[in-house]
Amino acid sequence: MRWRGTSPRDWFLLLGSAAFVAAGLWGMSRGGDVSATIAATAFFGACGALAVHKIADKLAIQRVLDDPDFSPRIPGGVPLVATRRGVALASVGLVALGLLMASTGGAIGRGFVVVSLLMAGLGGVVLILIAVKRGHVQSLTFTPEGLRVRDGSLRYLAPWDGVSIELVTLFDQPFAAVYLRQVS
Structure with a gap:
């Protein structure tokens, strides 16, 4: 299995959460304050579940990006x-x-x-x-005329010469950033 796409922060969150869950379970088995231990163990268990989900998402995205046949396609006229x-x-x-x-x-x-x-x-x-x-509903629709943007009750069409799309990363997650600029 390949681990590219994940960061040390992801693994630290997972291992730290697992350590606190293990400590909580150990404390319960030793006769500690069970109710307080359950609360702390549940919290760190949820943190661990989020870490697993985040790592799985990053690995899935990386597999898609590593595919030499990958070509992003967005259907026209369908709101995202x-x-x-x-x-x-x-x-x-x-x-x-x-x-x-x-x-x-x-x-x-x-x-x-x-x-x-x-x-x-x-x-x-x-x-x-x-x-x-x-x-609050937001959507993007790709049309031949341009990018149709919906933000709540506000709707407008941005012509293609005022739109740029780049692949960027935020918090170690790749995504497509859509930039709208004013066209004269």
């Missing part, structure tokens, strides 16, 4: 919109983790419980917004 599924799954995770940490983290302190409940509440608000379809 972020899916709500990923946001909904992250929100469910926030609610579940926040409630678990709030219910088991009382021994850690009142501030910990308040922050945990705020985390769960934030996830709940996002789920409600998704359910009533009030989320």
Whole structure:
């Protein structure tokens, strides 16, 4: 398996999270404060799951980029919109983790419980917004005339001579950046 595309930060997050989860499980087996240990172990377990997801995404992207036959193609006339599924799954995770940490983290302190409940509440608000379809919708549509941009209720067409697209990286993740400039 090839590891190109990942960064030491990704592996540090994964190994650090695994170490804290192992320490939490060891502490529970030794008769420590089980409720506080569950809260901390759940938090670092979630961090570890995010690290695994991030590493898997980076490896999948790198496999595609390494393919000599890879040629990006974007269908014209089809709006490119972020899916709500990923946001909904992250929100469910926030609610579940926040409630678990709030219910088991009382021994850690009142501030910990308040922050945990705020985390769960934030996830709940996002789920409600998704359910009533009030989320802010942004999309890009490639047309022969130019790039059609939708940002909430604002919609406009950027002619192709005012658009540039570059492959860039942000936080060690490659993505296509679309730049719009004013055309005289």
